[in-house]
Amino acid sequence: MLINIDPLLSPDLLHVLRAMGHGDEIAIVDANFPGTTNARRLVRLDGISVTEATRAILTVLPLDDFVDVPVFTMEVVGSPEEVPPAVAELRALVGERGACGTLERHAFYARARDCFAIVQTGETRLYGNIILKKGVVRS
Template identity: 45%
Template sequence: MLKTIPPLITSELLTVLAEMGHGDDLVIVDRNFPAAAVAGCTTSGVLIQLAGCDTTEASRAILSLLPLDSFVDKPVSRMAVVDDFDAVLDVHQEVQQVVNEAEGREIPIVPLERFAFYEAAKRCYAVVRTTDARPYANFVFKKGVVFD
């Protein structure tokens, strides 16, 4: 165990977060997402399993370490609800709050159509799968830069 690193962050996840560079994307998904298939297409080919936590908890832990990209207007995206593109579910609102708190400012989260989200996820650095049972609990975070 290390100080100030959330216990939810596994050594494998910590390694992936450290390996990622500016502009790399990390996808965080629910238990229904085809995570293993998508992970095989990612830059690292890595699927990280975070058992016993939901997407909100995972996002909070990850964003306590991962800076979001401040050089792009929309560093976060989410899977849109099929047949209701503009719907904002509870999980979307929760992660929105986590994102805003982590960055100390309002960060827009862009909805992506389901299949567009799958394609975006394949271009990510790695996949983190939670055990979240809620549908559409799927997000992409673009890594930023830490300025000293």
């Protein structure tokens, strides 16, 4: 156990987050996402929602403030302006930390394939997917 570390941050996930460098990206995805197919490194957080996982990750991961948009969610197929409940929660969670953009489904998949790692959650709500770009850790 560690002091002041969210218990949702497993040893494997902490290792991934620590190994990431500035500009690396991590995808936190729902249970329907083809994580095993697309991941360079896959960390599973079964039974955890995407918002719980993202909240925990953001306690230790700064967002990149050198880019205009350090966060992306997936657009609804056929209705890109629609904001599903999971996406609304993720946007609220990110808040003022950085701008949140959207990506078309296949563009999101392609970007997730290039991510340093994918965290597969147990999220059952559709479109519960987000990509975060790591920023600089300043002392």
